[in-house]
Amino acid sequence: MGAFSPEMRERAESLVALYPERRSALIPLCHLAQEEAGYLTQPFMEEIAELTGTTPAEVYGTASFYDMLHTEPVGKYLVGVCTNIACLLQGGGELLEHAEQALGVAAGGTTDDEMFTLEEVECVAHCDKAPAVQVNYRFFGPLTGESFDNLIAKLRAGEYDGVVPPHGTLVRVRRENGIEVPLEEVFAERREMDRAKAERKAAAEAAKAKEGN
Amino acid sequence: MEQANQVPKIVTSRIGLDESWGIKTYLATGGYTALRKALTSMTPEQVADEVSKSNLLGRGGAGFEVGRKWSMLKPAPVRYLVVNGDESEPATFKDHMLIENDPHQIVEGTLISAYAVGAARAFIFVRGEFALGLERLQAAVNEAYAYGAIGRNIFGSGFSVDLVVHPGAGAYICGEETALLESLEGKRGNPRIKPPYFPAVMGLYGEPTIVNNVESMSNIPWIVNNGGASFAALGVGRSTGTRIFALAGHVNRPGNYEVEMAKLTFRDLVDRPEYGGGMRLGRQVKAFIPGGVSAPWFGPDQLDMPLSQDDVAKAGSMLGSGSIVMMDDHTCMVRAAWRIAKFFWRESCGQCTPCREGSGWIEKMMRRIELGSGRESDLDLLMDACDNIAPGLTWPPQQTTICVLGPSIPSSVASAIRMFRDEFLVHIKEGGCPYE
Ligand SMILES: Cc1cc2nc3c(=O)[nH]c(=O)nc-3n(C[C@H](O)[C@H](O)[C@H](O)COP(=O)(O)O)c2cc1C
Numbered sequence: 001m002g003a004f005s006p007e008m009r010e011r012a013e014s015l016v017a018l019y020p021e022r023r024s025a026l027i028p029l030c031h032l033a034q035e036e037a038g039y040l041t042q043p044f045m046e047e048i049a050e051l052t053g054t055t056p057a058e059v060y061g062t063a064s065f066y067d068m069l070h071t072e073p074v075g076k077y078l079v080g081v082c083t084n085i086a087c088l089l090q091g092g093g094e095l096l097e098h099a100e101q102a103l104g105v106a107a108g109g110t111t112d113d114e115m116f117t118l119e120e121v122e123c124v125a126h127c128d129k130a131p132a133v134q135v136n137y138r139f140f141g142p143l144t145g146e147s148f149d150n151l152i153a154k155l156r157a158g159e160y161d162g163v164v165p166p167h168g169t170l171v172r173v174r175r176e177n178g179i180e181v182p183l184e185e186v187f188a189e190r191r192e193m194d195r196a197k198a199e200r201k202a203a204a205e206a207a208k209a210k211e212g213n
Numbered sequence: 214m215e216q217a218n219q220v221p222k223i224v225t226s227r228i229g230l231d232e233s234w235g236i237k238t239y240l241a242t243g244g245y246t247a248l249r250k251a252l253t254s255m256t257p258e259q260v261a262d263e264v265s266k267s268n269l270l271g272r273g274g275a276g277f278e279v280g281r282k283w284s285m286l287k288p289a290p291v292r293y294l295v296v297n298g299d300e301s302e303p304a305t306f307k308d309h310m311l312i313e314n315d316p317h318q319i320v321e322g323t324l325i326s327a328y329a330v331g332a333a334r335a336f337i338f339v340r341g342e343f344a345l346g347l348e349r350l351q352a353a354v355n356e357a358y359a360y361g362a363i364g365r366n367i368f369g370s371g372f373s374v375d376l377v378v379h380p381g382a383g384a385y386i387c388g389e390e391t392a393l394l395e396s397l398e399g400k401r402g403n404p405r406i407k408p409p410y411f412p413a414v415m416g417l418y419g420e421p422t423i424v425n426n427v428e429s430m431s432n433i434p435w436i437v438n439n440g441g442a443s444f445a446a447l448g449v450g451r452s453t454g455t456r457i458f459a460l461a462g463h464v465n466r467p468g469n470y471e472v473e474m475a476k477l478t479f480r481d482l483v484d485r486p487e488y489g490g491g492m493r494l495g496r497q498v499k500a501f502i503p504g505g506v507s508a509p510w511f512g513p514d515q516l517d518m519p520l521s522q523d524d525v526a527k528a529g530s531m532l533g534s535g536s537i538v539m540m541d542d543h544t545c546m547v548r549a550a551w552r553i554a555k556f557f558w559r560e561s562c563g564q565c566t567p568c569r570e571g572s573g574w575i576e577k578m579m580r581r582i583e584l585g586s587g588r589e590s591d592l593d594l595l596m597d598a599c600d601n602i603a604p605g606l607t608w609p610p611q612q613t614t615i616c617v618l619g620p621s622i623p624s625s626v627a628s629a630i631r632m633f634r635d636e637f638l639v640h641i642k643e644g645g646c647p648y649e
Pocket residue numbers: 270271272273274275276277279297298299300301302385386387388389390391424425426427429616617618
């Protein structure tokens with residue numbers, strides 16, 4: 001029995017088909033597993049290994065490099081407070097301290113009800129709205145302590161359900177096309193393009209030589 | 214100033230339009246005319262020629278001429294094009310804006326470039342944290358397929374190419390082009406050694422590959438429509454065209470501003486009402502970072518320098534990623550430099566000893582000073598640690614590591630110590646931060 005549901009397995013296979021080499025789908029597949037399970041479990045890593053022609057150890061070894069891939073459970077909402085330079089200058093450090101108190105966990109921790117995991121994150125490219133906060137990679141800012149508390153209350157009450165999907169669901173827009181042109185066909189076309197290019201070059205040089213005479 | 218109105222918006226013309234990310238708006242504002250023109254009336258060499266004439270400098274950080282990079286692509290039946298949308302340089306937020314608000318422009322630029330370099334397939338690598346950007350870009354790619362701009366026999370020209378949007382998974386180092394390729398191959402983002410792994414020679418899957426930045430790609434449709442010469446007519450010297458500067462920190466109006474290259478000074482950008490609108494609370498500039506946190510800092514004396522790649526390089530720093538961070542006179546420089554040191558320590562991929570160990574030691578010493586247990590000898594020790602990563606602390610730095618993340622670590626710390634030694638000494642003598 002695979003870890004992916006039949007529908008997700010189909011999506012997984014269509015992701016693999018987008019790349020000249022299967023292993024390239026490894027990270028997109030990890031995102032897909034997180035969409036289904038919230039984090040990367042052993043059975044998912046085994047199935048991803050099978051799909052990409054790697055071993056589960058290679059999947060784990062690769063996933064552990066990346067901040068967004070979790071091999072341990074996290075809360076429904078991953079709350080990231082940016083304290084990098086632009087946010088720091090606008091009170092990002094203080095906002096993180098506030099968040100730790102408001103949620104009752106230190107950065108890196110998960111609340112007892114498993115709703116929130118708090119993270120101190122690096123620049124999330126919203127520096128003009130500093131200090132910036134992301135919740136499951138959906139952006140909020142600039143935030144004060146008060147608006148942070150508000151945000152948490154609304155998330156708890158489900159008021160952002162349409163805006164902020166549960167942790168793991170990254171991209172809700174699916175690719176509608178497979179690969180339209182098989183690589184072999186493209187290679188043949190490129191050889192033709194190169195041949196035409198060489199011809200144009202030779203013709204230009206011949207014309208030049210003729211002019212020179 | 215008089216000319217301000219005549220400078221065209223090349224890459225940000227659609228920002229703020231209704232549904233600027235949708236194909237309807239894109240087509241209504243001249244979208245995909247450049248792709249049609251390139252594919253149906255120009256040879257790939259002619260397209261590459263216009264790009265060379267424009268002297269477009271790469272907007273990802275290193276500032277290498279795009280046309281020249283293309284000409285270095287090793288001829289081979291299989292070639293790839295990879296667009297770098299990993300934007301993670303702290304305080305840089307321009308590519309993010311382009312991906313969310315004008316994804317079709319990136320797609321069109323990418324397709325034209327794929328034609329010019331003869332790529333078999335194109336990939337746009339987008340930083341994983343950009344969830345909305347990934348959704349908008351994927352939607353744009355879907356629309357472009359439906360419109361016939363991607364896929365088989367585009368616009369009846371006989372040219373075919375597929376385009377794949379690839380999500381990253383959170384690692385600053387994957388912005389470095391060879392780490393990006395490793396990541397795109399489904400591996401840990403460890404940069405490759407150059408030589409031999411120059412992407413144009415040995416890139417994705419070992420095949421010749423062009424890697425260009427999202428903003429670089431966004432310029433291509435305009436260049437094809439208006440000609441490389443019109444682009445080169447803007448700006449000064451080698452710094453041609455316009456460029457987006459991401460202005461952040463203690464200004465009244467932080468934001469992305471597209472301006473003509475090299476015409477304005479840092480001060481213009483900070484003070485003018487249509488840009489930064491001056492420093493917050495009317496305060497004074499204490500220091501600023503001219504090109505992302507990898508760049509050495511400047512002081513108020515350098516505010517009148519033009520926004521030109523060469524001038525900034527001559528003065529010992531770089532325009533880099535196009536991000537400018539302003540710090541006012543109420544800023545603790547130790548804390549600012551410590552935070553940047555911490556960033557590099559967290560993001561070092563760990564392959565090279567000077568980078569992995571050096572970043573950790575520097576972070577620890579900076580923390581110790583900021584939190585009040587520093588010693589006076591720490592300052593020399595810090596400079597020594599910096600010197601071990603980038604011997605001589607010159608600019609551009611000496612490289613002892615596989616990639617240039619390593620030699621970027623000293624930029625902030627060494628700048629802060631050189632410019633604000635007294636402030637470090639106060640932290641050490643008073644046993645804590647005087648700004649708290
Ligand atoms: C540590 C590091 C991080 C980088 N991050 C990015 C990035 O986020 N986006 C980017 O376009 N280039 C980044 N670069 C530069 C790329 O290696 C590469 O030069 C660039 O993508 C080439 O595109 P361009 O020539 O169009 O600028 C980074 C380089 C280094 C060393």
